[in-house]
Amino acid sequence: MFKLPGPASRVAQPVKSNSSVLSASNVTDLVSRASAGDNAAFEELYRQHAGRVYALCLRLSGDTGRASELTQDVFVRCWERLESFRGESAFSSWLHRLAVNVALSTHRRDSRRWRRVQAVAILPDAPGTVRSDSSDIDLEKAITTLPTGARTVFVLHDVEGYKHEEIANLMGIAVGTSKAHLFRARRLLRKSLEPQ
Amino acid sequence: MKHLTEEQLNDLADDAIPARVGPEHERHIAECLTCRAEIARIRSLAKRIGALPLSIQPPAETWPMISARIRNSAPIPDQERSVLSRRPPAWSWLAAAAVLLVVVSSAVTTLVVRRPDVEVPATVASRPATDNDRNLAALSSREEGFRNTADELWAAVNARRDQLSPETIATVERSIKLIDAAILEAREALASDPNNAVIADMLAARYERKVDLLKRATELLPQS
Structure with a gap:
């Protein structure tokens, strides 16, 4: 039986950038310098982690322009709060949780403005994006067509590896509601992707 | 079974x-x-x-935008953060923010203009007509200035649009379209109620928003 990895295993993995695996000491040094106001160090942190944050924002929002704006908000918030990072968890985990919070709070604030977009308009291939086959693209497009609540829970649970209890806490919903959203999302995706 | x-x-x-x-x-x-x-x-x-990729590279212009927003500001020390709940960004090249403002102000316009049962605050309704006349005359003059500036900026962006990513161009065009619709809405409302200073202010604010958005777009163009 398959088991999707939990958030810790998916979030805290060393982030690969430019074919190099980042060491924890390197990240700690960068965080330390950035929190002292070193913009260059912060840019390096951005380079290392932007792909992960953008992918999350893209899937949660379903819109490339929106995802770029959310990514900006996440890193600006990160810059503002760097001193609160105590190193108790991996920086990537801390940043990931911050990104989820920014995306969800923005979503709540602008919920009326969020809308599903034409699937054909999303997810252009960007440099560094590895897409092995067209079925990935079909799946990504199908994810964007999900209703917002179902998409959010689906991305957090099935893509990012969060547990229902964590999602319920983050979204302010009941665990049962989180499960209902997930099951609906999976049902809709299967319907959308499987040959009729 | x-x-x-x-x-x-x-x-x-x-x-x-x-x-x-x-x-x-x-x-x-x-x-x-x-x-x-x-x-x-x-x-x-x-x-x-x-099997989906966990990392997708953002558009190239994302970092310059972040850099501009955090420029000249250091991370907030913990003790200050507890006082300042959240520091607003130094400037906001956020099309979303522009759109949100337009949507909110559109809603307010709609409420003010279309709902006869809503009482307009006395401080707004009782502004002397002479002030309104002056305001409208000033607005008419400013409107032409805004239009010219916006046209020039848009022409500058358009001429080098191939130097911006398709996502950026799409965001700018989408935002401009929404702002133009809001401008049109405010102008129509003003035509129905020429003495309403609140609507005149809204119209001016929407022109300012459009010019601001286009200025931000030109700042994204690579230095030639």
């Missing part, structure tokens, strides 16, 4: 077997092709999801 519920099927597919999936359900799965097929379909989907 009673099939398993959707929750039970998903729990089994996730290998999260709770107590409620008891021996009777296991027997059912062993005998029921439909439920087994359903579990296999859920697992097949999960396998595809697991």
